[in-house]
Amino acid sequence: MSNIPAQPSKSLFGAGLLAALAASLCCVTPLLAVLGGLGGAASSFAWLEPYRPYLVALTVAVLGFAWYRHLRPAPVAADCCAVPTKRSVMQSTGFLASVTVLATLLLAFPYYGAKLYPTAKPSAPVSSTTGAAPVWQTRTYRIGGMTCEACARHVESAVQQVPGVQSIAVSYDQATAQVRFDAAHAQSAQVESAINSTGYHVLPSTTAR
Known part of the structure; x- marks a missing residue:
């Protein structure tokens, strides 16, 4: 035994x-x-x-x-x-x-x-051939499907690659992304497309100012 x-x-x-x-x-x-x-x-x-x-x-x-x-x-x-x-x-x-x-x-x-995410390189500034001043816009997007801070870092990484985007701040707790971009070179639809490409999705009631 x-x-x-x-x-x-x-x-x-x-x-x-x-x-x-x-x-x-x-x-x-x-x-x-x-x-x-x-x-x-x-x-x-x-x-x-x-x-x-x-x-x-x-x-x-x-x-x-x-x-x-x-x-x-x-x-x-x-x-x-x-x-x-x-x-x-x-x-x-x-x-x-x-x-x-x-x-x-x-x-x-x-x-x-979230701390393990590689540092995302922001898109290179887009130079204007006409010399026009940037047309800055700040939009807040509601995002569905995020489950933790790692999801927020993923969205940030994707949106920062859109030419014309100056900054982005994603809040997992509030399920929002605030994006500042040059409307002369980037459109809101491009930002939405970048968010949706991560597998999460933009919800209605996007706000702009």
Whole structure:
């Protein structure tokens, strides 16, 4: 008879990691879209956002049970001469700790993911052949589909590439983007198209001044 505690199965590790990944996909995907040039794929997993609290709870429950099985006291062996069963690498404390750390990083991604975005280079100033002064406009766009700050950084990155755009500030909390651009070289429709290309979408009631 073995005199070591029962070890958590591989299925527990897999379930914990999958739940953690699913909970963070809505925010991981926008970063992958920017790095890989996937465009509209950014919002592919936005539908998971309402289920995030349940996925987080599932991750905690699965990994908590795995740690319980790993750390619970071993039953007393009936045979004093029993040879302890050798643990595999995947049954070691170090491996379970690694899985737990990885799952924690995935669950926390929405809180630090925006900092991982590459610095977007603003579009080069458009020179006027007529020497006319810039016609600056500031418009506020309502955006649907954003689920975290990483989504906001994705929208900023896309809009900054539109020629004539001077600045953009995207608020995830308010679901808005305030864009200042030279109307002589950029049109509101171009800005909307850049936002929509990220996979999120401009909602009605855009305001201008």
